Amino acid sequence: MSKVGIITDSTCDLPIEYIKKHDIGVIPVNVIFNDEEVRQPIFDLTNEEFYRRLVAGEDIKSGVSSPKIFKETIDKQLEKYDEILLITLSSKLSAVNQTAHLVVKQFSYENVTVIDSLCGTIETGLVVLLAARKLAEGKSKQEVIKYLEKDIIPNVHLISYAATLKFLRKGGRIGRLTHLMGTVLNIKPIFHIQDGEIVSPGRVMLWQNIEDAIKKLMAKVAGKQKEELVFVAHSGNPERCQKLIDYFKALPNAPKEILMAEVGPAVGVHVGPDTIGFVWVGEYSDEWFKEL
Template sequence: MRDYCPKVRNEPTLLDDVSLSVREYNEHTRVEEGMGRVSKGDNVMSVKNVIKLIADSTSDLPNHWIKQYDIGIVPLYVTLGGQTYKDTLEITTAELYRRVEEEGTIPKTAAPSPADFYRIFEPEISAGKNILYISMSSKVSSTNQNAHIAAREFPAGRVHIVDSMHLSASYALLVIRAARALEAGQPLNEVIGDIENVREKVKIEILVDRLDYLHKGGRVTSLQHLIGNVLKVRPVLNIVKGEVRSVQKYRGKMEKALEPILQKVVSQKNRICPNLVIIGQMLAEKMAERVRSHLLDHIHFKEVAVIEGGCAIGSHTGPNTIAVSYLLKGSV
């Protein structure tokens, strides 16, 4: 059975906004063209230096990870009140929700165009780098497809695209896994194979506080919306084979609804890879920290990171949403 939970070095805490130096090699290295394999040679160059890792803004990666691993971000678009913004660059989640409350309209999202991807890919290709773009799930957006269109403008083997089959916290978990593997000198073909192997073993539990955004986004009917608000129903969403599915509903306050989710995670503690667990939150920092403390009290995780959801994801889930993402060891 393949070990999907390799040992990794200790990472800085989420509160440390740092940019670590690139891993130094003791021997001179060269990189074989195409798949980024490192071997002995005359030039000092790591895999990380010749592979540009790129994700899109639905990964909700915090700035300290983006800087630390030099990850390129392709923003999605968010339209609100007749104006269109680049996700995370031109509008914040807090501003988005403030305007929704004031204006009474739900934002719409759109994928980056092939031209957007070309503008991000081209400078890296011209600089001699190959690209590994890990995309949001192709089942919920044309983002992955548009990246493929842009990739055709470059020589074969220069742009590698992997479908994460995930969103937000679970997507971020896969991107950081790839970033750390590249930093450790793992060949590109092995990194790609690893992400494709483990993506179905990455799980996410998403607890939504309000049905308004799911309703206006077409994920719940008007009747479900009405009844849900009256009964204070809070749905739990999972991502299964790249698609968002409602798997459970709980009544009562968010704190109460979180209990069975935390119990589910803790009950699997012997099956969860302890290297990294990610908690996503939408303007729910205090609740996210309580979830983090609970998990650390019950499971010996090496790292439990808290990230804030961006506007593209937040447009569909609403404020006060909490998500927990983790990787199951071995086969499932």
């Protein structure tokens, strides 16, 4: 059987221990400080340093790596593996997927398959880790592709909130009026990634009530997960994240494996500090938000 490796991009925010354990290649999505380009935290930049500079008000943007970096990452993995699954964040959120397709086509990588996760941040990371675990079980490349496309990608969900709408507004993810209302009234929308795009199910919460809302949504998910692996992610607030993990674990029918992840610079530049979200594979309904 062919030896199959995985490549993803650094917006997946998968904790470094899982990247190392499964030998996952990572294409950096770069962060640009005042026209100075640096790579994601597993390369050049720690999350702590990034959030310090973000809060300090530096002009920060993110950018897709050059095709050369994509090619170098693919070639390095092909030194160890016969075939590659290249799993990217949603093609509707970034040009990473498009660039991956262009590089694979340009250099005729017939043994590299590009998969659009239709996800963002640790939601992509969950897809990647589940794929890596299936390969570790001895599944073939085609079996893993079928598993992802049929069972995982259509059923993976992310719910999150942002402590400030400033960075979502700056990155064009929300409009000026939404940003103004959220700032003046201190209300925060809860976000969901649906069909590869960031949407709000129409529910906004006062800041002081936002964590209670997340807990109620966790209670809705418990028992409805199709995979026992779940991530709870944060951007610079591990203590708050751990409290939510402890709450999630104590729920009846809670997922058996609830892991913490930290949102890195490539995504953090858009959501800002103190964001919390969680990701699972299973049932989801917009109706849940009407009960908050």
